[in-house]
Amino acid sequence: MSARSKARKRALDLLYGADLRGLALDDAIATEAARALANPQRASSWGYARDIAQGVADHIDEIDTLISTYAQGWTIQRMPAVDRALLRMGIWEIVFNPEVPDPVAIAEAVGLATELSTEESSGFVNGLLARIAETKAQ
Template identity: 50%
Template sequence: MSARSKARTRALEVLFEAEQRSVSAFDAIRARREKTDQTINPYTMDLVEGVVAMQEQIDEFLSTYSQGWTLDRMPSVDRIILRLGTWELLYNDEVPDKVAISEAVELAKALSTDESPAFINGLLGRLQELKPSLLA
């Protein structure tokens, strides 16, 4: 597993923990640092900071283009994977679009339901198609 793949997994864990505990992602990171000797990869921080900073707009895009699923109805893991994938797809020029989508699908394969990879692939693929107009 590449360093960036590990960073994505760790970012997902942090964002999931924060959501489940109703704390900020930064509080979740701080708690991890205080309770363990865990080092937080710089790209994990980039992901968490990016998702937190753009979450309102990301959630708006996900809500608008998700067919048949509101954000509240999505499994938490899927919602967080979609937020991470959307941030990489739309706001991180260092990651090629296909890589952002592929990595999100791989996270879903490893951590979510059997239906989740196809759903995540379809929704992120739609956002990729719309990317020029979404960022205009």
């Protein structure tokens, strides 16, 4: 698994955990940053995971608006928390991180959805992120 893939998984854990516990993302990021400082093995994947989590925190309103706009037939509250976290992460990479090619962001999110969420989640995540990437390209 690549360093960025590990970081994405770590960011997903952070976003998902904060969502389930009702924690502010900034508080969850601060807690995870302290863990990374205390444990050098965790520090290696923390840099990009922090970038993702902070990027989502900084743009959460815009990201959630995109999810609401493109999630046909689903409200943000109805979708599984892991899907919500994956979509937030994927949208941040597509819309706000020009260093990551859109197909990579989509493939990584779909891979995590396949591994960690429901049977239908990978198709849902793929379709929504692809629509956002297409819209961005126009």
